[in-house]
Amino acid sequence: MSLFTKFEGLAAVGAELAQSGTSPVGVPMRRIISPTRAEVDGREVILAGTNNYLGLTMDRDSIDAGHAALENEGTGTTGSRMANGTYDSHLALEREIADLYGMHQAIVFTTGYQSNLGTIATLAGPDDILIIDADSHASIYDAAKLSSARVFRFRHNDADNLAKRLGRLGDEAKQCLVVVEGIYSMLGDQAPLAEMVAATKEHGASLLVDEAHSLGVMGHRGCGLAEELGLLDQIDFITGTFSKSVGTVGGFCVSPHPELAWVRNAMRAYIFTASASPANIASSRVALRKLRDGTDLRDRLWTNARRLHKALSDMGLQVGPQASPIVAVMLQSREETLNSWHTLLDQGVYVNLVVPPAANLNLLRCSVSAAHTEADIDNIIAAYQVVANQLSAVEDAEPVG
Amino acid sequence: MEQTEIEQQLIELIKPLLDKPTPVSADTDLVHEVGLPSLKVMELIVEVEDTYDISYPLNQLQDVRTVKDLAQSVQQLMS
Numbered sequence: 001m002s003l004f005t006k007f008e009g010l011a012a013v014g015a016e017l018a019q020s021g022t023s024p025v026g027v028p029m030r031r032i033i034s035p036t037r038a039e040v041d042g043r044e045v046i047l048a049g050t051n052n053y054l055g056l057t058m059d060r061d062s063i064d065a066g067h068a069a070l071e072n073e074g075t076g077t078t079g080s081r082m083a084n085g086t087y088d089s090h091l092a093l094e095r096e097i098a099d100l101y102g103m104h105q106a107i108v109f110t111t112g113y114q115s116n117l118g119t120i121a122t123l124a125g126p127d128d129i130l131i132i133d134a135d136s137h138a139s140i141y142d143a144a145k146l147s148s149a150r151v152f153r154f155r156h157n158d159a160d161n162l163a164k165r166l167g168r169l170g171d172e173a174k175q176c177l178v179v180v181e182g183i184y185s186m187l188g189d190q191a192p193l194a195e196m197v198a199a200t201k202e203h204g205a206s207l208l209v210d211e212a213h214s215l216g217v218m219g220h221r222g223c224g225l226a227e228e229l230g231l232l233d234q235i236d237f238i239t240g241t242f243s244k245s246v247g248t249v250g251g252f253c254v255s256p257h258p259e260l261a262w263v264r265n266a267m268r269a270y271i272f273t274a275s276a277s278p279a280n281i282a283s284s285r286v287a288l289r290k291l292r293d294g295t296d297l298r299d300r301l302w303t304n305a306r307r308l309h310k311a312l313s314d315m316g317l318q319v320g321p322q323a324s325p326i327v328a329v330m331l332q333s334r335e336e337t338l339n340s341w342h343t344l345l346d347q348g349v350y351v352n353l354v355v356p357p358a359a360n361l362n363l364l365r366c367s368v369s370a371a372h373t374e375a376d377i378d379n380i381i382a383a384y385q386v387v388a389n390q391l392s393a394v395e396d397a398e399p400v401g
Numbered sequence: 402m403e404q405t406e407i408e409q410q411l412i413e414l415i416k417p418l419l420d421k422p423t424p425v426s427a428d429t430d431l432v433h434e435v436g437l438p439s440l441k442v443m444e445l446i447v448e449v450e451d452t453y454d455i456s457y458p459l460n461q462l463q464d465v466r467t468v469k470d471l472a473q474s475v476q477q478l479m480s
Binding site: 134144150151152153155165168169356357360 | 438440443446447450454455456457458459460
């Protein structure tokens with residue numbers, strides 16, 4: 001027995017994945033060609049698992065702004081936002097995010113993960129209650145662990161189940177923060193936000209929506225699901241990340257409550273870490289403007305998403321419940337999922353492999369981009385057709401009963 | 402409700418979550434003996450909440466090792 005003993009199971013899974021050839025875990029991207037192309041394992045592949053929803057990672061203006069900041073302000077801030085790490089550009093970005101949402105306060109964090117960790121773990125203190133969706137992202141679970149609040153879960157996307165938990169709390173519900181996501185990262189399904197808002201309001205609780213995967217993807221200005229449904233004025237806190245549709249690194253919390261300003265310097269994930277580099281902030285500011293004005297990008301993204309979702313569903317593959325830029329195919333076993341992942345890579349398409357213990361599902365998780373061309377989507381569909389044929393061949397070969 | 406009655410009901414809730422049929426008693430260690438992974442423990446808690454109409458704080462799970470521990474905490478939450 002040693003400190004490492006408990007990792008033996010995880011190491012065995014890693015070894016099994018590596019044995020199959022190119023390991024899907026941390027697959028090296030040798031050369032980045034474009035937002036949708038890279039060299040993997042000696043060949044050029046279509047990137048269909050990068051969360052680069054608007055394709056902004058290679059936006060010329062965003063790159064130029066980053067270059068200029070790198071030249072003028074240096075490679076890093078070498079300090080916390082609370083000490084020497086707040087530059088004018090960090091404050092400008094916060095103002096721009098607050099304006100985008102039409103809200104009072106915004107706080108910028110160094111990563112999206114830290115946005116949830118800082119906001120959720122700090123808002124919900126020892127006398128408070130956190131209620132989270134069962135399918136929440138790891139950053140929300142980690143925040144719950146770090147928070148000293150009492151933590152309850154409700155069944156995924158089940159507003160009645162949430163209402164039941166709030167009802168049991170009685171008057172304590174006013175001390176409760178409910179956390180949901182706009183689009184869920186694994187299956188691409190959306191929160192029934194109007195029902196969640198109604199349940200939360202009825203019991204006097206507060207609602208936080210993590211729009212990590214819906215920022216830039218939904219709503220006229222790209223604010224996310226709450227904007228799309230006309231519910232922005234009903235939400236207490238919105239968190240988001242720059243590492244998906246914005247194409248950089250960082251995250252934020254935005255709120256109509258001026259009191260969020262009091263919370264800022266109590267957030268350990270904000271205080272005890274260096275602030276984002278000037279280049280990163282400069283690129284994020286430009287990309288956020290492109291995101292706000294990018295209704296054409298959103299149109300292209302959704303055209304691609306709907307087309308791929310329908311094609312895979314028509315093939316008989318088990319896809320997520322609704323069309324979304326995340327198109328996930330659910331499979332039966334780890335072996336089947338791994339084999340299918342390799343088939344896709346052999347066909348020149350990179351997607352994400354998701355197997356337990358990362359999630360309680362075996363998934364081929366694809367994310368489409370506005371930067372994918374029609375021909376790219378054709379190629380992705382053709383690659384999945386090879387997978388579907390293989391799967392049905394195996395099914396036919398299996399003895400009945 | 403008696404604690405032993407809750408224990409028996411919990412055992413019935415746990416059985417379908419196991420990968421292979423394993424004997425479960427009140428003293429069975431849920432993680433170390435029957436290898437219930439954390440995701441399955443989460444599923445179990447949702448089942449427990451619906452069965453007894455309680456809200457079970459996830460923080461309380463760290464003190465739970467056996468079926469008996471779980472039954473005890475469920476009984477406390479029901480009172």
